[in-house]
Amino acid sequence: MTADSHDCEPGPDDGESADDDGVGGILRGDGGQVGTPFDTTADVRETRWDRYGRAIDGYIRMPLTIMRQDWRSIVGLSIVAVYLLMGTVLTWTVEPTRTGDGPQFVQPFETWEYPLGTNEMGQDLFAQTVHSTGPVLTMMASGALFTVVMGTFFGLVAGYKGGEVDTVLSSITDVFINIPGLPLVIVLSVLFEPTHPISVGILLAVAAWAGLARAIRSQVLAIRDESFVEAARMMDVPTPELLIKEILPHLMPYIMVNLVNAARTIIFSAVALYYLGVLPFADANWGVMLNQAYHAGAIYRPDATHWLVVPMVAIAGISIGLLLIAQSLDRVFNPRVRARHADTGDAEDGDGTEPGSTEMMKQV
Amino acid sequence: MNWKIRRLGQAVFTVWAVVTISFAMVRLMPGNPVDYFITIVGPDLADPSQAYELAELYLNINPEEPLPVAYVDYMTSTLQGDLGQSMIYNEPVTEVLAGAIPWTLFVMSWAIFLSFAVGISLGAIMAYWEGSKVDVGLTAYATILTSIPFYVLALVMLIYLSYRWSVFPVGGRAAAELEPGFHWVYIKSVVHHAILPVLSMFVASGAASLSMRGNSIRVLGEDYLRVARLCGLSDTTIAVQYVGRNAILPMYTGLMISIGSMFGGAVVLEQIFQYRGMGWYLLNAVNQRDYPLMMGAFMMITIAVVIALLIADLTYGRIDPRAGTEDREAF
Numbered sequence: 001m002t003a004d005s006h007d008c009e010p011g012p013d014d015g016e017s018a019d020d021d022g023v024g025g026i027l028r029g030d031g032g033q034v035g036t037p038f039d040t041t042a043d044v045r046e047t048r049w050d051r052y053g054r055a056i057d058g059y060i061r062m063p064l065t066i067m068r069q070d071w072r073s074i075v076g077l078s079i080v081a082v083y084l085l086m087g088t089v090l091t092w093t094v095e096p097t098r099t100g101d102g103p104q105f106v107q108p109f110e111t112w113e114y115p116l117g118t119n120e121m122g123q124d125l126f127a128q129t130v131h132s133t134g135p136v137l138t139m140m141a142s143g144a145l146f147t148v149v150m151g152t153f154f155g156l157v158a159g160y161k162g163g164e165v166d167t168v169l170s171s172i173t174d175v176f177i178n179i180p181g182l183p184l185v186i187v188l189s190v191l192f193e194p195t196h197p198i199s200v201g202i203l204l205a206v207a208a209w210a211g212l213a214r215a216i217r218s219q220v221l222a223i224r225d226e227s228f229v230e231a232a233r234m235m236d237v238p239t240p241e242l243l244i245k246e247i248l249p250h251l252m253p254y255i256m257v258n259l260v261n262a263a264r265t266i267i268f269s270a271v272a273l274y275y276l277g278v279l280p281f282a283d284a285n286w287g288v289m290l291n292q293a294y295h296a297g298a299i300y301r302p303d304a305t306h307w308l309v310v311p312m313v314a315i316a317g318i319s320i321g322l323l324l325i326a327q328s329l330d331r332v333f334n335p336r337v338r339a340r341h342a343d344t345g346d347a348e349d350g351d352g353t354e355p356g357s358t359e360m361m362k363q364v
Numbered sequence: 365m366n367w368k369i370r371r372l373g374q375a376v377f378t379v380w381a382v383v384t385i386s387f388a389m390v391r392l393m394p395g396n397p398v399d400y401f402i403t404i405v406g407p408d409l410a411d412p413s414q415a416y417e418l419a420e421l422y423l424n425i426n427p428e429e430p431l432p433v434a435y436v437d438y439m440t441s442t443l444q445g446d447l448g449q450s451m452i453y454n455e456p457v458t459e460v461l462a463g464a465i466p467w468t469l470f471v472m473s474w475a476i477f478l479s480f481a482v483g484i485s486l487g488a489i490m491a492y493w494e495g496s497k498v499d500v501g502l503t504a505y506a507t508i509l510t511s512i513p514f515y516v517l518a519l520v521m522l523i524y525l526s527y528r529w530s531v532f533p534v535g536g537r538a539a540a541e542l543e544p545g546f547h548w549v550y551i552k553s554v555v556h557h558a559i560l561p562v563l564s565m566f567v568a569s570g571a572a573s574l575s576m577r578g579n580s581i582r583v584l585g586e587d588y589l590r591v592a593r594l595c596g597l598s599d600t601t602i603a604v605q606y607v608g609r610n611a612i613l614p615m616y617t618g619l620m621i622s623i624g625s626m627f628g629g630a631v632v633l634e635q636i637f638q639y640r641g642m643g644w645y646l647l648n649a650v651n652q653r654d655y656p657l658m659m660g661a662f663m664m665i666t667i668a669v670v671i672a673l674l675i676a677d678l679t680y681g682r683i684d685p686r687a688g689t690e691d692r693e694a695f
Contacts, residue, residue, distance in 0.1 A: 174374055175381040177621075178670045182628035183646060187662050190650050191389055207628075211621055268513045272632045275515065278650055290519075299519065300527040300534075308523070312516045319511040327507075 059252075063332040073328035079321030087133040097127035108306045119307045120296045125289075129314050132285035135197040136267065136318075143201030143208070143266030148259045150209035152251070155216025156243050160224050166217075173213045181207030182269060186278050193280050200279060204266050212258050216251060223250055253333025260326040264319050271315050286311035368678060375674045380439075382666045386659050387438050391425055397655035398425055422449045422656045447663065448656035452649070457660035461642060465664065467537055468630050468641030471558050475565035476626055480572050480619055484612060487576025491611075492603070494581060503577070506570030514568035515632045521564050522636060532560045535638030561637050565626060575618055579611035586610075616680050623672045627665055642668075 067073035099121040108117040108125070116125040158169035185207045194200045223229065224247070232242045273279045274287020281288045289311040298304035390397050401419040420426040424441045425434050447457035486506070490499045509517075526534040538544070538553040583589070584607060592602050631643035638644070642665050649657035 171374070171377060175378050177624065178375075178378045178673055179382060179666050180624045180628035180669045182625075182631050183643075183662050183665050184628075186631060186646065186650060187389065187658060190653075190658065264511070271513065272515055276632060276635055276647060278647070294519075299523050302528075305523060308519060312519070316512045316516060319513070320508065323507060323511040 063329070066332045067328055070328045070331060072324040072331075076321045076324030076328060079317060080325065083133055083137065083318050083321070086130050087137045090130045091134050094127050094130045096131050097124040099123060105303045105307075107303070108310070116310050117306045119289075119293065120304065123284075125307065125310045128284045128289060129286070129310055131283070132289070132311075132314070135283065135285055136270070138197040139201040139204070139270050140263045140266050141201070142198040143205040143270075144259050144263040146202045146205035147209045147212060147262040147266070148255055150205065151212030151258070152216055152248075152255055154209070154213035156220055156247065156251070158213070159217035159220025160239075160243055160247060162224075170214075170217065173210045173217070176207070176210035177214060179207070182272065185269060185273065186276070189273060189279050195280055195282060200270060201266060204269050204273075205262070207269070208262055208265050212262065215258075216254070219251055219254060220247060223247060253329070256333065257326050257329050260322050260329065264322045264326075267315065267318065271311075286314050367681070371674065371677055375670050378670050379667060382663060382670075383439055383442050384435075386442075386663055387425070387435055390423055390655065390659060391431070391434065391438075397423055397659075400653070400655065422451060423659075424448045424656075442663070447660035450649070450657040450660075451654045452652050452657065457657050460657060461645060461660060461664050464640060464642045464645050465668070467639065468627070468634070468643060468665075469668070471561050471633075471639065471641065472565075472626055472630055474558065474562045475569075476619070476623060478562065478566045479569035479622075480615070482566070483569060483572025484576050484615070486573040487578075488580055488603075488608060488611070490573065490577040491580030491584065491607075494577075494584075499577075503574070506573050509568055509570035510574065512568060514565055514629060515636060517568045518561070518564035518633060518636045521560055525560065533557050535636075537640055557637075557639070561633050561639055565629065565633065569622070572615065572618065572622075575615055576611060579614055580607055583607050583610045613683065616676070616683065620673055620676045623676065624669050627669050627672075630665070 067077075101124055102114055102118045102122045104118065104120055104122055106114045106118040109115065110117070114124050114126065116129065118124055119128075154169050154173055158166045158173070185204055188203055188206065189200075192199075192203065194203050229242070229246055232246050237246070270279075271285075271287035271290065274281060274285060275290040275294070277291050279287075284292075290308060293304065293307035293311075296304060296307070298308045398419050401423070402415045416426065416428055424438050424446065426437070429437065445458055447461075449455070450457050450460050453460050486502060490502050493499050522534065525531045533539070533556060536557055538550060538557055544550060589602065589606055592606055597606075630641060631647055633639070634641045634644040635647050642661050646658060646661035646665065649655070649661060
């Protein structure tokens with residue numbers, strides 16, 4: 001009850017709605033005639049809970065139903081779940097490894113003590129991989145979120161406002177699209193030397209948001225002249241509210257798919273930078289493992305190859321998981337991928353990539 | 365025409381912005397190279413005040429000048445092609461990099477060309493036999509390859525093809541004992557050394573074929589194809605001129621984005637194969653804290669990408685006549 005009283009939304013039994021009815025009884029839009037369609041109001045007002053229910057239906061229940069029928073999402077989600085497990089439960093249970101914990105270069109799958117073998121310093125690769133997961137996932141989440149927020153903001157505002165605002169925002173976007181991502185990030189990380197996973201993620205996102213901004217801008221351009229937007233504009237809905245309540249929901253699917261793809265981009269470049277030794281590091285992560293293995297000559301030493309392979313598999317694994325999720329999200333939100341051209345096969349064999357999704361083309 | 369001029373202006377603006385950003389990074393950020401010179405290099409010198417002169421010699425920025433003057437100086441000297449002096453090579457940065465540019469362009473242009481040419485053909489084949497075993501197999505293959513970062517592939521190839529089986533050289537631009545020049549032995553060695561870097565970029569780019577497949581399938585559902593078939597056009601005409609052309613158009617954006625990312629990826633690739641291109645120098649400069657060379661390489665790579673994108677954008681108008689005709693009302 002206390003929560004309700006702070007609501008700005010009038011509930012069905014609020015005084016205001018009663019007032020509405022009273023006024024409505026006297027003043028009619030067409031001057032007194034009763035029962036035209038224009039005067040009909042719904043018997044039931046939509047409450048806040050109805051809206052939540054609808055949102056849950058549209059954004060959670062419906063996607064889940066479609067995703068349950070799609071092997072991609074099942075496989076993808078289970079892969080990501082494994083990584084989440086590694087980042088949380090396993091990190092708490094598996095002891096962190098130290099130099100000299102075991103003998104040098106134990107090969108993988110030989111003893112239970114060191115399931116993935118050990119490296120030159122006798123560190124357990126399994127424990128190292130597990131303890132890398134948390135920071136990497138944090139990096140990924142912060143980077144992906146930052147990418148999406150920046151990209152959405154720039155794309156949304158530039159596309160909707162047009163004119164001067166568009167020129168300014170698009171110019172900024174174009175500059176960042178033109179600057180190749182990895183060199184920019186390398187230079188920035190030399191100057192800033194970020195160590196916390198969150199700041200690393202944000203730094204990496206600096207090079208990633210612009211492509212998304214441009215894509216979202218063109219999507220906004222396609223819907224900015226739709227009648228519902230025009231209606232909202234006529235009603236003097238303030239621009240921020242219009243952008244968030246009217247336009248953003250239409251872009252949500254696209255943004256979701258790109259959130260997942262951005263996460264992959266971030267991981268790729270994070271690992272690349274750690275591998276190159278550009279980012280300063282205190283704890284091990286997959287890129288650091290690659291770096292150490294490379295410098296220990298694992299490339300030409302057959303007994304050390306597993307030191308390189310373990311982090312490689314870790315990266316490829318989470319990347320495949322995220323890719324599958326992105327593809328199945330695409331199918332959830334993009335009925336055309338499912339339905340169009342469905343006569344040559346069932347829904348299973350449609351392709352997963354959204355042709356318009358330029359993020360797919362990104363490598364690092 | 366107007367659009368082309370605008371696009372050119374945008375490229376110029378980007379270059380200006382990049383130089384400005386570089387200036388800000390070199391001069392204004394905490395822990396910036398100019399401070400580094402004064403606080404770290406300075407005390408080691410016989411005459412600590414020399415640090416200012418050194419900073420100006422190497423970085424083109426005199427820390428004693430007021431900011432606006434320093435900025436104008438930096439901008440003019442950079443645009444004149446003076447990128448400062450490399451600290452590890454003790455040569456002008458432009459000279460160090462000039463020798464590296466052609467190599468990066470060589471490898472990257474082949475990688476981009478191959479991945480798109482093969483990607484488009486594969487994608488078309490996959491779409492043509494959609495749902496068949498070929499399609500399913502190729503799609504799975506492309507999906508998996510897309511999700512593996514190219515540097516992982518490069519390392520795997522390096523381990524097996526170079527170190528284990530010695531099919532390809534382990535690194536470098538050409539065999540060291542050869543005299544550079546336009547003779548057959550040298551060219552063969554150059555190509556031999558370039559194969560692995562090109563291959564690892566190319567194999568990892570399954571994305572092109574996937575998006576081509578998606579585009580083609582989308583086009584296959586269009587009504588105008590039914591009309592074309594009813595007109596009695598031959599299958600080849602339909603496949604090439606109707607499906608192919610329309611499916612390739614949207615890929616142009618993808619091509620442009622991958623130009624940027626591939627040039628960026630050159631840094632990792634060239635480090636793995638010890639291929640002395642711009643990326644290799646950039647990384648080398650980073651590791652030895654050679655700030656002038658680092659900023660120079662960064663600017664060079666960026667300008668290369670800006671030019672590549674400009675060319676791509678301007679030619680796009682030839683393929684798609686709709687490009688560049690946008691005029692909208694502002695709210």
